[in-house]
Amino acid sequence: MIPKTFKQEIRLEDGRIITIETGKLAKQADGSVVVRMGDCMLLATAVSARKNSPVDFLPLTVDYREKFAAAGRFPGGFFKREARPSDHEVLTMRLVDRVLRPLFPKDYHAETQVMIQLMSHDENIMPDALAGLAASTAIQLSDIPFEYPISEVRVARVDGMFVINPSREQLDSSDIDIMIGASEDSVAMVEGEFDEISEEEMLDAIAFGHEAIKDQIKAQIALAEAVGKKETRSYDEEDKDDTLESQIHKSTYQKYYDIAKKGLSKSERSEQFSEIKEESKASFSDEDLEEKGDLISKYNNSAQKKAVRDLVLEEGIRLDGRKTTDIRPIWCEVDYLPSTHGSAIFTRGETQALATTTLGTSREANMIDSPSHQGEETFYLHYNFPPFCTGEARPLRGTSRREVGHGNLAQRALKKVIPDNCPYTVRIVSEVLESNGSSSMATVCAGTMSLMDAGVQIKKPVSGIAMGLITDGERFAVLSDILGDEDHLGDMDFKVTGTADGITACQMDIKIKGLRFDIMTQALNQAKDGRLHILNSLIETISSPNEDVKAHAPKMITRRIPNEYIGALIGPGGKVIQELQKESGCTIVVNEDPVTEEGIIEILGTSPEGIIMVEAKIDSITFKPKVGNTYEVKVIKMLDFGAVVELSLIHI
Numbered sequence: 174m175i176p177k178t179f180k181q182e183i184r185l186e187d188g189r190i191i192t193i194e195t196g197k198l199a200k201q202a203d204g205s206v207v208v209r210m211g212d213c214m215l216l217a218t219a220v221s222a223r224k225n226s227p228v229d230f231l232p233l234t235v236d237y238r239e240k241f242a243a244a245g246r247f248p249g250g251f252f253k254r255e256a257r258p259s260d261h262e263v264l265t266m267r268l269v270d271r272v273l274r275p276l277f278p279k280d281y282h283a284e285t286q287v288m289i290q291l292m293s294h295d296e297n298i299m300p301d302a303l304a305g306l307a308a309s310t311a312i313q314l315s316d317i318p319f320e321y322p323i324s325e326v327r328v329a330r331v332d333g334m335f336v337i338n339p340s341r342e343q344l345d346s347s348d349i350d351i352m353i354g355a356s357e358d359s360v361a362m363v364e365g366e367f368d369e370i371s372e373e374e375m376l377d378a379i380a381f382g383h384e385a386i387k388d389q390i391k392a393q394i395a396l397a398e399a400v401g402k403k404e405t406r407s408y409d410e411e412d413k414d415d416t417l418e419s420q421i422h423k424s425t426y427q428k429y430y431d432i433a434k435k436g437l438s439k440s441e442r443s444e445q446f447s448e449i450k451e452e453s454k455a456s457f458s459d460e461d462l463e464e465k466g467d468l469i470s471k472y473n474n475s476a477q478k479k480a481v482r483d484l485v486l487e488e489g490i491r492l493d494g495r496k497t498t499d500i501r502p503i504w505c506e507v508d509y510l511p512s513t514h515g516s517a518i519f520t521r522g523e524t525q526a527l528a529t530t531t532l533g534t535s536r537e538a539n540m541i542d543s544p545s546h547q548g549e550e551t552f553y554l555h556y557n558f559p560p561f562c563t564g565e566a567r568p569l570r571g572t573s574r575r576e577v578g579h580g581n582l583a584q585r586a587l588k589k590v591i592p593d594n595c596p597y598t599v600r601i602v603s604e605v606l607e608s609n610g611s612s613s614m615a616t617v618c619a620g621t622m623s624l625m626d627a628g629v630q631i632k633k634p635v636s637g638i639a640m641g642l643i644t645d646g647e648r649f650a651v652l653s654d655i656l657g658d659e660d661h662l663g664d665m666d667f668k669v670t671g672t673a674d675g676i677t678a679c680q681m682d683i684k685i686k687g688l689r690f691d692i693m694t695q696a697l698n699q700a701k702d703g704r705l706h707i708l709n710s711l712i713e714t715i716s717s718p719n720e721d722v723k724a725h726a727p728k729m730i731t732r733r734i735p736n737e738y739i740g741a742l743i744g745p746g747g748k749v750i751q752e753l754q755k756e757s758g759c760t761i762v763v764n765e766d767p768v769t770e771e772g773i774i775e776i777l778g779t780s781p782e783g784i785i786m787v788e789a790k791i792d793s794i795t796f797k798p799k800v801g802n803t804y805e806v807k808v809i810k811m812l813d814f815g816a817v818v819e820l821s822l823i824h825i
Contacts, residue, residue, distance in 0.1 A: 176200070179399045181392040185337050185385070191303070193310050193396055204315030208307040210338070213298035217289045217307035221317045225282040225409050229471065232282065235270040237262050237289045237304055244294040244544040259543050263577045265301040268325065269308050271682050272354035272362045276320040280411040287311065294544050297340045302327040305354055310393045316403040320686060323361060324389040325354040328382040335381045341546070351375070353382035357390050359687020366585040369675030372697040376690070414468055421472040425453050429480035436494025439523050439609050439657070440564070446477060478662050485643045485650050492658055493522070498699060500654045500706050505618075505714040507626040514726040515627025519619035521654065521707070523609035528619035530627040532597040532727055534762045534775045552591045554601040556580030556616055562608040579613040586617045586670035586678035587624070590631040596729040596775070599629060610656040611639035617670050618711055625715050628722040635677055636708040637670035640696045644685070651696045653703040669700040673708060727760075730776040730784055738795045739763060739772040753790055757783035
């Protein structure tokens with residue numbers, strides 16, 4: 174039996190076509206779709222359990238995987254099977270998850286899985302830009318409760334012109350790389366990196382991407398109608414008790430409001446909030462607590478949330494006593510760790526990050542090996558968020574998706590200011606030692622100072638700030654430098670990083686169904702003021718990069734030699750270069766320029782004498798005597814037809 178298929182086309186401005194098709198594959202899923210652009214094909218499925226899970230949240234899993242077979246390649250390593258997701262796959266999962274999650278009903282708690290996999294790769298197509306479209310279409314073709322369709326696009330700017338879903342080659346020559354997730358009416362997610370662009374340019378890119386998203390949403394609706402739109406399934410709604418809710422609100426709301434207004438520290442505030450909750454629980458009998466304990470806790474949390482939000486909207490006062498535009502007190506320190514190549518502490522309020530910089534050769538580059546991209550990173554950043562930074566004790570289960578995402582944001586923020594001629598491979602590690610909001614932005618600030626302390630000649634220092642939002646639909650307040658509680662109780666987390674001259678990276682998550690452009694504009698302008706304020710604090714601590722690396726840090730010298738001398742430098746079985754490394758105490762790395770085929774020699778060492786020794790050896794190997802000149806030589810061996818000599822490069 175030949176399956177009946179349904180297909181819709183989406184035509185981009187430059188004539189390229191995206192097709193969405195259903196009916197052929199994965200028909201037992203609640204919804205499935207194949208998205209194709211060129212030879213790139215993604216299969217997306219959506220499945221949701223018929224009964225709610227016994228939890229008070231949506232157990233949503235978004236999974237994105239790139240199959241090596243899609244690019245006609247074998248997985249690297251010993252085990253020839255795809256295993257744990259790569260950082261790139263994790264980041265794509267987060268991009269899709271952040272747009273989908275707010276659009277499920279608040280009381281929908283059924284186990285839900287959205288799975289996206291790359292089945293065929295096209296070198297000219299970046300598949301992650303199609304993942305949001307695929308996920309939303311699969312849900313639209315199902316009966317899973319969902320507010321309305323969304324989509325995602327990548328926007329680049331090449332030669333002053335915006336491009337939707339560019340190729341990697343186009344992206345390399347672009348000054349904008351931004352992913353946008355949106356519904357037909359409003360923007361829901363933004364994440365990108367930039368070459369110091371203005372706030373107005375960023376808004377223009379978002380608006381351009383939003384127009385392309387509208388076309389993709391129309392195609393989703395048309396496909397669902399062609400198939401026959403399924404009636405949304407019914408599900409068990411949450412237990413409610415309006416009388417109980419009103420009772421708890423009446424008895425606790427003002428108490429929460431008064432505590433929130435005091436401007437207490439995180440620990441004091443949490444303690445006093447907990448006391449109110451315990452008093453509220455104590456007013457109920459054991460029978461009531463056993464029967465309605467979950468609802469009592471839930472309504473207490475709701476009363477607390479409303480009190481905090483009302484305080485901001487009505488009086489413009491925040492949990493720690495600040496106004497909406499105020500930045501928490503800042504202190505910084507550099508060169509804190511004596512043995513690292515560079516180190517810095519950045520503390521803003523109750524958030525603290527300690528960053529270290531390590532310098533190495535190309536041998537330490539981060540290798541990227543995925544079906545859609547192969548290459549290496551000579552600058553990378555790792556972000557760690559241990560339990561003690563929030564005063565918790567919990568199991569350590571490896572690097573979390575959150576750590577991968579925050580580290581990637583900080584890396585993108587700083588990558589743009591690393592000089593093109595930097596000879597080192599640079600690794601930054603950020604240890605979050607205290608956290609009460611904006612730890613990723615603290616990482617950016619600490620990372621900037623750590624780079625300057627290490628003597629990396631960055632183009633400009635970078636700072637970052639996290640913006641929040643509280644709105645009731647009509648009124649709204651944009652909050653600068655948000656606390657952890659303001660992130661949890663608020664409606665937006667909008668992180669912006671940049672230099673004094675422009676934005677280098679951003680990431681926006683919202684918990685409401687969409688964000689108006691006027692609010693986004695105000696948030697960006699307010700973020701600029703806060704960013705510049707923080708930048709001044711960094712410059713006061715360290716105004717410019719150290720002129721040279723530290724005495725105990727390795728110095729890097731790069732030499733180029735003709736291709737025919739590479740073998741002589743390495744020697745038989747690596748004998749020459751190994752002995753030279755041992756004698757000089759230096760690390761020597763030999764690479765070949767893919768264009769000129771010259772040998773690129775990296776000499777890394779802490780001893781100036783050792784570096785001079787290596788350079789002298791290279792000079793002696795590559796030296797070409799001239800006919801007619803006289804040289805002082807060392808005779809190595811006499812033969813019947815002449816002598817074997819070693820040139821000392823002394824011209825007589």
